[in-house]
Amino acid sequence: xxxxxxxxxxxxxxxxxxxxxxxxxxxxxxxxxxxxxxxxxxxxxxxxxxxxxxxxxxxxxxxxxxxxxxxxxxxxxxxxxxxxxxxxxxxxxxxxxxxxxxxxxxxxxxxxxxxxxxxxxxxxxxxxxxxxxxxxxxxxxxxxxxxxxxxxxxxxxxxxxxxxxxxxxxxxxxxxxxxxxxxxx
Amino acid sequence: xxxxxxxxxxxxxxxxxxxxxxxxxxxxxxxxxxxxxxxxxxxxxxxxxxxxxxxxxxxxxxxxxxxxxxxxxxxxxxxxxxxxxxxxxxxxxxxxxxxxxxxxxxxxxxxxxxxxxxxxxxxxxxxxxxxxxxxxxxxxxxxxxxxxxxxxxxxxxxxxxxxxxxxxxxxxxxxxxxxxxxxxxxxxxxxxxxxxxxxxxxxxxxxxxxxxxxxxxxxxxxxxxxxxxxxxxxxxxxxxxxxxxxxxxxxxxxxxxxxxxxxxxxxxxxxxxxxxxxxxxxxxxxxxxxxxxxxxxxxxxxxxxxxxxxxxxxxxxxxxxxxxxxxxxxxxxxxxxxxxxxxxxxxxxxxxxxxxxxxxxxxxxxxxxxxxxxxxxxxxxxxxxxxxxxxxxxxxxxxxxxxxxxxxxxxxxxxxxxxxxxxxxxxxxxxxxxxxxxxxxxxxxxxxxxxxxxxxxxxxxxxxxxxxxxxxxxxxxxxxxxxxxxxxxxxxxxxxxxxxxxxxxx
Numbered sequence: 001x002x003x004x005x006x007x008x009x010x011x012x013x014x015x016x017x018x019x020x021x022x023x024x025x026x027x028x029x030x031x032x033x034x035x036x037x038x039x040x041x042x043x044x045x046x047x048x049x050x051x052x053x054x055x056x057x058x059x060x061x062x063x064x065x066x067x068x069x070x071x072x073x074x075x076x077x078x079x080x081x082x083x084x085x086x087x088x089x090x091x092x093x094x095x096x097x098x099x100x101x102x103x104x105x106x107x108x109x110x111x112x113x114x115x116x117x118x119x120x121x122x123x124x125x126x127x128x129x130x131x132x133x134x135x136x137x138x139x140x141x142x143x144x145x146x147x148x149x150x151x152x153x154x155x156x157x158x159x160x161x162x163x164x165x166x167x168x169x170x171x172x173x174x175x176x177x178x179x180x181x182x183x184x185x
Numbered sequence: 186x187x188x189x190x191x192x193x194x195x196x197x198x199x200x201x202x203x204x205x206x207x208x209x210x211x212x213x214x215x216x217x218x219x220x221x222x223x224x225x226x227x228x229x230x231x232x233x234x235x236x237x238x239x240x241x242x243x244x245x246x247x248x249x250x251x252x253x254x255x256x257x258x259x260x261x262x263x264x265x266x267x268x269x270x271x272x273x274x275x276x277x278x279x280x281x282x283x284x285x286x287x288x289x290x291x292x293x294x295x296x297x298x299x300x301x302x303x304x305x306x307x308x309x310x311x312x313x314x315x316x317x318x319x320x321x322x323x324x325x326x327x328x329x330x331x332x333x334x335x336x337x338x339x340x341x342x343x344x345x346x347x348x349x350x351x352x353x354x355x356x357x358x359x360x361x362x363x364x365x366x367x368x369x370x371x372x373x374x375x376x377x378x379x380x381x382x383x384x385x386x387x388x389x390x391x392x393x394x395x396x397x398x399x400x401x402x403x404x405x406x407x408x409x410x411x412x413x414x415x416x417x418x419x420x421x422x423x424x425x426x427x428x429x430x431x432x433x434x435x436x437x438x439x440x441x442x443x444x445x446x447x448x449x450x451x452x453x454x455x456x457x458x459x460x461x462x463x464x465x466x467x468x469x470x471x472x473x474x475x476x477x478x479x480x481x482x483x484x485x486x487x488x489x490x491x492x493x494x495x496x497x498x499x500x501x502x503x504x505x506x507x508x509x510x511x512x513x514x515x516x517x518x519x520x521x522x523x524x525x526x527x528x529x530x531x532x533x534x535x536x537x538x539x540x541x542x543x544x545x546x547x548x549x550x551x552x553x554x555x556x557x558x559x560x561x562x563x564x565x566x567x568x569x570x571x572x573x574x575x576x577x578x579x580x581x582x583x584x585x586x587x588x589x590x591x592x593x594x595x596x597x598x599x600x601x602x603x604x605x606x607x608x609x610x611x612x613x614x615x616x617x618x619x620x621x622x623x624x625x626x627x628x629x630x631x632x633x634x635x636x637x638x639x640x641x642x643x644x645x646x647x648x649x650x651x652x653x654x655x656x657x658x659x660x661x662x663x664x665x666x667x668x669x670x671x672x673x674x675x676x677x678x679x680x681x682x683x684x685x686x687x688x689x690x691x
Binding site for chain 1: 234235260261262287288289290291292293313345346349398399
């Protein structure tokens, strides 16, 4: 009787393990097609347009720290890949924090949906970067520790920074990703 | 060494000048393009990732020097900077330009222009949205083996990070005034133009612009048009087969018509030149045309050639110039015409022997002097007067035959046709005794040298020389027939001359 009970538990254990499959995650295939990022850029512009037409319930409750978006190509090309990755990942983290605050500040329903979409897109960009073998970012304890940042006080400025950051630095990083260069060759 | 060095420097200067000239020309074209398209002042454009130009036109009313203007710019969250201006003439007006060799993108740029401290223009812009590139280079168009299609290829602008952000427009139109068509292609440097007319020359040109997602700007100028002809249309196999069949039918019909009328055409195109060679065997081939030699070498006596017997041949008649006993019974028109003469001859038969030659010549002259009447026989007009001229006995082989033809014409050739055309003798004409001969009798003998007269009587041989003789014509009066009765003296025997009917061999 005891043996029968043990066998039954083992079978149940195997079934549960097979169902959950707690093995190591398979590596993601590199996402090198920039049309994905173009889609995110278009939706960010749509959010900016929606913000420009918003009259009420579409303001930031407090100033937020955002990354710098300007790109001097001579300077950018002189940076190594780690610096570029660090700059992009830190900027994405700052934007996620800022959009979190914006989401809680905005009461306009239409703008609220756009903001939620933008947050999902920022998370998707992280997945794309992970697919390109870019290690995950370890955020700092405080945003003040980061360089190349500045403060914005309006939702419009935040959304403009969001668009410019995606079009500039994020795109340059994905365009020059080593995983995509190896895939092309 | 110094000359070589100077030559290199000179070449370098020329190259630099050429490049600058090209860039100035390109800049002028872009400035002209923006003057038409951009309403905002200052008008700004970026030619590359680092090159940026802003300009404006000076008003004619407010003409001032370049020093009166101040161009300042600043990026977001940065301090402002000043740009050094320069003036350029432009069609009677002046342009003030600010050129920057280093720029920052994906950030707002603020431009401020003032004149004598007073603001003139203010503008906030994004440099990454103001690209104005050069037109695509090396545009090549080919048929690529496809009818009604052209394959256009070109090189992208030499600018980094923008390959997937470029969009192109391809304009094509038939040379000679066809409607222009434009097609847009994204992030690709080739396009296949379909639906074109075969065997037609098309002019193709390309221009480029950024798609506006990451980068934006203006349409560039059109590239130089490239003319290419499409492949000709493939011939319809049905039409080809029908054409071949019809051509074959026409050829067969032409050949059949030609073959059926071959002789007629041959006579018309290449008429056979008649030669007497077949009548005078050996005359030309053996004796080289020497008739005397031919006569000398011919067999003894006179013999009749087979050609004489042919009905279509027309022997020339031998007029009886003098007759003896048969003279009054001659019914022929020739005889009746010459009846007077003949009566005279008959009456003077006794005198014939006296001067037969002289009589003969006189007779000939008399006949020549008389104009033939229209009703007279055609045969009279073409009578051949035969005189035999020889100093020897006619029995001898060496016999010379001299033929005195009528002066009118060589009627020998028309004998055949005349025989056929005379209405009284349509169809047939029985000519008899045209070849009558006069036999020399003992009553008269030629005297003197020259002529041997041969008298012959009708031997009763009547020969039908008409090719159209018919049995029903026997009852008609034959005008030309000389029906001599056969009362030839027993001693006489025909001395046949060798008569060769010279007829038109046509």
